[in-house]
Amino acid sequence: MNQTTVDARAPKQDRSRATRQRLIEAAITCLARDGWSRSTVSVIAAEAGISRGATQHHFPTREDLILAALERMFELRIAQVDVGEVQGRPEGRARTVVLRLVEYYTGDLFKAALQVWTAAAADETLRERIVPLERKFAREVHAAAVRLLGADDSDPATHRMIQATLDMARGFGLADVLSDDSRRRRHVAEAWADQLAGVIAQAGEARSAEG
Amino acid sequence: MNQTTVDARAPKQDRSRATRQRLIEAAITCLARDGWSRSTVSVIAAEAGISRGATQHHFPTREDLILAALERMFELRIAQVDVGEVQGRPEGRARTVVLRLVEYYTGDLFKAALQVWTAAAADETLRERIVPLERKFAREVHAAAVRLLGADDSDPATHRMIQATLDMARGFGLADVLSDDSRRRRHVAEAWADQLAGVIAQAGEARSAEG
Structure with a gap:
């Protein structure tokens, strides 16, 4: 492959990647704003400003586009959780992590995903x-x-409490879909985080006693 | 009003109530099975075997029918929770109640409601x-x-833990929408019920110490 070929191809690949990306982002916007039934391929293509032909080249079916959008929603949501290590004393640490997990299940990205689910x-x-995608996502957010x-x-107690935390956060997300639930949620999440910190500490003490 | 009028009217009222009830039940069936977009008034009327005209007499708009169905879903769901008093020691009692609350947020009635939300x-x-309906439902299930x-x-700690329990149960419901999550859920719910029992017992001890 000579230099000319590479140069000619690279911008084309970039454009192709950018088109794909714009379609995926438009799909997320449409799902969160307009809901499932109105988020057709034509509406999403129009939102992205991409021709119907180019859209079909990237995503032959509506499902292909929706699945790519779902993967992107997950990447963005997990990036909000995994924004940096959390230090500090157990109770404060648990509160910080629980509040991040609550964010994972709220906001427009959650709302867009809810339309698909x-x-x-x-x-x-x-x-x-x-x-299978959701199973992978669930493992990653748990980890x-x-x-x-x-x-x-x-x-086992810690494992189940972390699972319960994710279930509770998912429940918050669904409660937030109809009206802003952020005040109530914060109090409940903090009370819960203190319980979680207690269980984690107990497991730690049991380990030290054994060791 | 003479006896003849009453006799003539009563069966008509019964028929009217039965028609209304059939439409509401068909709406729940259609929502759970076919999803929101496919649950149009025509489809629901056909499922119920009721003419389009009679349907419009009872429910002038799709929203009227859906709202009546949502109220019915709530009545049926709360009846599953409120199936009788729970006796026994605190831990066993908490487990029983938590498992009933989990049922409140799973199954076809939850799935039908999810379509509407x-x-x-x-x-x-x-x-x-x-x-406003959902606020009323939330107060009733909490009570x-x-x-x-x-x-x-x-x-306050007890209040928040009961809220968290309902949030967790709602989260279980959403997790169960895509695949059967009952085994995982049961372990998590039981672990969670033990925490809840601990908080309730602690509040009780604090009250006794004060009293």
Whole structure:
């Protein structure tokens, strides 16, 4: 491959990547704002300012586009959680991590994902494609929570409490869909974080006593 | 009013009530099975075997029908929780109540409601009608949880833990939408119930010490 070929190809690849990216971002915007039924491929392509032909070149079906959007939503959401290590005393640390996990399940990215999950609840084909992705996402966010909390996930009580934390955060997200629930949520999340810190500390003490 | 009028009217009222009820039940079935976009008034009327005209007589708009269905879903869901008093020692009692609350947020009734909430997330008109209903439902299920747990809701820690329990149960519901999550959920819910029992017991001890 000579230099000319590389130069000619690189900008084309960049443009292609940028087009793909714009479609994915437009899909997220449309889902969060307009909901599932109105987020058709035509509407998303128009939102992105990309022709229908170019859109179909990148994403042959609506599902292909939605799945790419779902992966991007996850990347952005996990990046909000995994924004840096959390230091400090156990209780403060648990509160910081729980509040980050709550953010993971709120906001426009969660709302866009909720549109896809709910559609998939009544659509077996879509569901079958989404389930393996969601399993992977669930493992990754659990692993991030364990690491940020500095917790011992091999302790069954700790493992379950971290799972419960993620379930609670998911529940907050759903409560926030209809009206702003942030004040109530904060108090509940902090009370919960203190419980979590207690369980993690207990497991730590049991380990020290054994060791 | 003479006896003849009453006799003539009563069966008509019964028929009318039965028609209304059939439409509401068909709406719940359609939402859970087919999702929001496919649950149009025509589809629901066909599912119920009721003419389009009679349907419009009972429910002038799709929203009217959906709201009536949402109220019915709540009645059925709360009836599952409030199925009888829970006796026994605090830990066992908390487990029983938490498992009932988890049921409140799973199953087809939850899935049907999820379709409505998610549509309302992207539809302000629908949202404005649903929010006051959902506030009322939230107060009622919280009150039922307090009563069944025999907890002192005036204790702030207890109040928040009961809120967290409902949030966690809602989160379980959403996790269960894509694939059967019942095994994982049961372990997490039981671990969580033990924490809740601890907080309730602590509040009780503090009250006894004061009294």
